[in-house]
Amino acid sequence: MSKILEKRQLTRETVLMKIEAPLIAKKALPGQFIIFRVEEGGERVPLTIAGTDHTEGSVTIIFQMVGKSTMRLGAKETGESIADFVGPFGKPSELDPYKGKNVAVIGGGLGVAIAYPQAAYLHKIGAHVDVIAGYRSIDLIILEDELRSSSDNFYLITDDGSSGRKGFVTDMLKEILEQGKQYDLVIAIGPLVMMRAVAEMTRPYDIETVVSMNTIMVDGTGMCGCCRLTVGGETKFACVDGPDFDAHKVDFEEAIRRSRAYVEQENHDRKSEQERHRCRLTGEVRHE
Amino acid sequence: MNKKKRNMSNVKVSMPEQAPDVRNKNFSEVALGYTEEMAQEEALRCLHCKNHPCVSKCPVNVDIPGFIEKVASGDYEQAYQIIASTNSLPAICGRVCPQETQCESTCIRGIKGEPVAIGRLERFAADWHLANVKEQPPKPKTNGRRVAVIGSGPAGLTCAGDLAKMGYEVTVYEAFHVAGGVLMYGIPEFRLPKKLVQTEIDGLKALGVEIVCNTVIGLTLSIEDLFESGYEAIFIGSGAGLPRFMNIPGENFNQVYSANEFLTRVNLMQAWRWPETSTPINIGKRVAVVGGGNVAMDAARCAKRLGADEVMIVYRRSEEELPARQEEVEHAKHEGIIFNLLTNPTEIKGSEGWVTGMTCIRMELGEPDASGRRRPVPVEGSEFDIELDTVIMAIGQSPNPLLRNTTEELKCHSWGGIIVDEETLATSMPGVWAGGDAVTGAATVILAMGAGKTAAHSIDAYLKEKK
Numbered sequence A: 001m002s003k004i005l006e007k008r009q010l011t012r013e014t015v016l017m018k019i020e021a022p023l024i025a026k027k028a029l030p031g032q033f034i035i036f037r038v039e040e041g042g043e044r045v046p047l048t049i050a051g052t053d054h055t056e057g058s059v060t061i062i063f064q065m066v067g068k069s070t071m072r073l074g075a076k077e078t079g080e081s082i083a084d085f086v087g088p089f090g091k092p093s094e095l096d097p098y099k100g101k102n103v104a105v106i107g108g109g110l111g112v113a114i115a116y117p118q119a120a121y122l123h124k125i126g127a128h129v130d131v132i133a134g135y136r137s138i139d140l141i142i143l144e145d146e147l148r149s150s151s152d153n154f155y156l157i158t159d160d161g162s163s164g165r166k167g168f169v170t171d172m173l174k175e176i177l178e179q180g181k182q183y184d185l186v187i188a189i190g191p192l193v194m195m196r197a198v199a200e201m202t203r204p205y206d207i208e209t210v211v212s213m214n215t216i217m218v219d220g221t222g223m224c225g226c227c228r229l230t231v232g233g234e235t236k237f238a239c240v241d242g243p244d245f246d247a248h249k250v251d252f253e254e255a256i257r258r259s260r261a262y263v264e265q266e267n268h269d270r271k272s273e274q275e276r277h278r279c280r281l282t283g284e285v286r287h288e
Numbered sequence B: 001m002n003k004k005k006r007n008m009s010n011v012k013v014s015m016p017e018q019a020p021d022v023r024n025k026n027f028s029e030v031a032l033g034y035t036e037e038m039a040q041e042e043a044l045r046c047l048h049c050k051n052h053p054c055v056s057k058c059p060v061n062v063d064i065p066g067f068i069e070k071v072a073s074g075d076y077e078q079a080y081q082i083i084a085s086t087n088s089l090p091a092i093c094g095r096v097c098p099q100e101t102q103c104e105s106t107c108i109r110g111i112k113g114e115p116v117a118i119g120r121l122e123r124f125a126a127d128w129h130l131a132n133v134k135e136q137p138p139k140p141k142t143n144g145r146r147v148a149v150i151g152s153g154p155a156g157l158t159c160a161g162d163l164a165k166m167g168y169e170v171t172v173y174e175a176f177h178v179a180g181g182v183l184m185y186g187i188p189e190f191r192l193p194k195k196l197v198q199t200e201i202d203g204l205k206a207l208g209v210e211i212v213c214n215t216v217i218g219l220t221l222s223i224e225d226l227f228e229s230g231y232e233a234i235f236i237g238s239g240a241g242l243p244r245f246m247n248i249p250g251e252n253f254n255q256v257y258s259a260n261e262f263l264t265r266v267n268l269m270q271a272w273r274w275p276e277t278s279t280p281i282n283i284g285k286r287v288a289v290v291g292g293g294n295v296a297m298d299a300a301r302c303a304k305r306l307g308a309d310e311v312m313i314v315y316r317r318s319e320e321e322l323p324a325r326q327e328e329v330e331h332a333k334h335e336g337i338i339f340n341l342l343t344n345p346t347e348i349k350g351s352e353g354w355v356t357g358m359t360c361i362r363m364e365l366g367e368p369d370a371s372g373r374r375r376p377v378p379v380e381g382s383e384f385d386i387e388l389d390t391v392i393m394a395i396g397q398s399p400n401p402l403l404r405n406t407t408e409e410l411k412c413h414s415w416g417g418i419i420v421d422e423e424t425l426a427t428s429m430p431g432v433w434a435g436g437d438a439v440t441g442a443a444t445v446i447l448a449m450g451a452g453k454t455a456a457h458s459i460d461a462y463l464k465e466k467k
Helices: A022-027 A068-074 A111-124 A144-149 A169-178 A192-202 A252-259 A263-276 B036-043 B064-072 B076-084 B090-096 B118-132 B154-165 B194-206 B223-228 B259-268 B294-305 B326-334 B402-406 B445-466
Strands: A002-009 A014-020 A033-037 A045-048 A051-053 A058-064 A084-089 A102-108 A128-135 A153-158 A185-189 A209-212 A228-231 A234-237 A244-246 B146-150 B169-173 B210-212 B233-236 B256-258 B286-290 B310-314 B338-340 B343-351 B354-368 B374-378 B384-387 B390-393 B432-434
Touching: A014 A068, A022 A051, A022 A058, A022 A084, A033 A058, A033 A068, A058 A068, A068 A263, A102 A111, A102 A169, A102 A192, A111 A128, A111 A144, A111 A185, A128 A144, A128 A169, A144 A153, A153 A169, A169 A192, A185 A192, A192 A209, A192 A252, A228 A244, A228 A252, B036 B064, B036 B118, B064 B076, B064 B118, B076 B090, B076 B118, B090 B118, B090 B194, B090 B445, B146 B154, B154 B169, B154 B194, B154 B233, B154 B445, B194 B210, B223 B233, B233 B445, B256 B259, B259 B294, B259 B390, B286 B294, B286 B384, B294 B310, B294 B326, B294 B390, B310 B343, B354 B390, B432 B445
Parallel strands: A102 A128, A102 A185, A128 A153, A185 A209, B146 B169, B146 B233, B169 B210, B233 B432, B256 B390, B286 B310, B286 B390, B310 B338
Antiparallel strands: A002 A014, A014 A058, A033 A045, A033 A084, A051 A058, A209 A244, A228 A234, B343 B354, B354 B374, B354 B384
């Protein structure tokens, strides 16, 4: 059992939790992930680590309550425990070589939560860091202050223009690149379609671009191959070979198809989970 | 010696099992075990021959005639104690050991007829003990010296059990959320009930073995960390957790599973109980399992139970070369699994990312290869297509790469197996031993247990020397 030391609602859908996990906190580096299971019978869900606190012995995760397991996790309160919390899995991001270099860190939606530790680490080691953070709408903005303080330039974008610039992260990136800015590295973390769009944008400029592939997983140790994807024509396992990969080599079409393998079951589970929280008087679904 | 009359029947007392058309729709155990009468009758088939070749054929050297005699005389607890003195997981071995190639293969009753059903009798004694004896054996006096075991599969559990009996304080580290390794994620419920694995593990805990789940050695903690925290010796039994694929086109379509993934979803994550549990599985109507080993049989039989209309084994050699146990092949056939032998896939077909079929080629057997089996050769121009919803690749597993990727000092073969001294199982790292599938590649439960036992003795000798 792993204890929830702190819970914070960041938006209506997004929750931050600090989980007691001293061994993982000690070992985890930016880019690595954990796997959690809320309860007996629960599924194993991978989540990229959003931060660690060595003194407290905690690991921070940020998640959206969009599926059965994340909804059940989000329903837990500070002081309660979850069944399992294991890691850190995957290879850490290779950030040290970019000391003193120009880096753009691009986060989309929940991906911002994962992009943040990368930006913070790069900023700390003395890289020049531009952050482009994209959200659907103003009420979904997370980690704005944290990102501002760990970047040299911060660009806020919303799909609907309710805050910052209206548009997509790629619109902003396009503008910056067209102004002639030179990047040594672009890190893109977010929905698969967003990461693909960034990859296509940087390809003609030949800028090294890294994406974090959040595939479906079971064990996280290379045992099942559920997380496999094609990178440069070769099959790779996101859990042990990644999760970071060269964005220009990833077969995104395949990755998008594979991410939909259990859409039917996910929809079924989400509906029955919402029913559990539906108010019998008003018919409304309760949100935490 | 037993006074009862020796049973000279040439065939084993048959063991009751669920009817094939009933069991292929449920996950309850297929074989139901002997009654006391059946066990005694079968035990009386043992001639107690002078050389008892069966014992030396057992990787953990169970005193087979000794325990069989106790079964014959109705002293079942004593029979169990005899087995348990050298075998820490009797109820498991009685079910999943390939007795026909080990103990039973040398039984002199097998010269004229069937050998004594040693496996069934072992299972009977273990089940009788589990059902009738509730108290745990006394915890051995500890010698205060600590040993860490990496992996809680058959190799790790055996090593841990044997060391605990010698007085060592043993901690077993497991990456998954439950202990048992392949016994939990790999072998299906209908062949090895998980409650039984749990009971055997509880028995080890009673001996003082501590089991720590959710800890991946190589990631959460390194081997170095373990030594620093006071363990004096380490045994690696991390198993064969790296699935092989065929490297043919289409293997990344949705609904192509590795057998490891398929079985882990079904057994460990209990996908067969979805939506009561949360891990889903897609099965479809027509399923092909590629491969001919026990894992392939397990996957095929699970697929049938999950409701597939048609499940077929696709294997490149002929029936004679099937590496699976005869018993498993028979069970699979009775349950309606189709065998497409001398057939090899060349491509998996798909539409919009999902499997729709598989192109296969007919094979014929040529000259014997390095394994001594006749090499399968494609018959030119014999390609044909099968319509399918799901393909499960069960063509073998390699040792799990996590530990070797994160532990430079641990010397490994290029194919991934950890290099060990064959006699002692010592690795290239001082104070570290390894055994089971992590060393050999995918093999059997009992061979892994044998390795765990050998390593326990080596570790004991090393620590006594070291003082």
